Amino acid sequence: MKIFISADIEGTAGIVNWKETEPGDQYGYFAEQMTGEVAAACQGALDGGATEILVRDAHDSARNLNPAKLPRKTRVLRGWTGGPYTMMDGINETYSAAAMTGYHTCAASNGNPLAHTMTTSIEKVTINGMPAVSL
Ligand SMILES: [Zn+2]
Numbered sequence: 001m002k003i004f005i006s007a008d009i010e011g012t013a014g015i016v017n018w019k020e021t022e023p024g025d026q027y028g029y030f031a032e033q034m035t036g037e038v039a040a041a042c043q044g045a046l047d048g049g050a051t052e053i054l055v056r057d058a059h060d061s062a063r064n065l066n067p068a069k070l071p072r073k074t075r076v077l078r079g080w081t082g083g084p085y086t087m088m089d090g091i092n093e094t095y096s097a098a099a100m101t102g103y104h105t106c107a108a109s110n111g112n113p114l115a116h117t118m119t120t121s122i123e124k125v126t127i128n129g130m131p132a133v134s135l
Contacts (some may be wrong), residue, residue: 010114084123
């Protein structure tokens with residue numbers, strides 16, 4: 001059973017400020033926390049019967065995770081390829097399930113101090129006039 005995990009940082013436990021999401025300030029602490037949360041998700045997937053795990057590092061430079069701290073059988077997709085699935089890049093029909101760690105609420109919503117949609121310049125995304133994400 002193949003599992004795909006996409007990992008962001010703005011929803012990582014305890015993070016509250018944009019400066020904590022990029023190198024400098026408290027970034028190192030939260031990158032380590034992000035890696036720990038991904039490792040826990042991977043271990044849970046393995047305990048549940050996963051045989052292969054692909055983790056898409058999906059924040060900013062896509063070079064946030066420490067692969068050495070992830071369980072064996074875990075591969076990490078680092079850097080950006082320009083693929084159409086952006087933060088889900090790497091997923092395909094061969095995966096049995098997908099999970100997200102460190103994700104955040106959408107722009108203009110409550111629940112996360114770093115809420116945004118893709119970039120900080122997009123307020124909402126609609127498809128045929130309907131919100132792509134409900135608040
Ligand atoms: Zn991010």
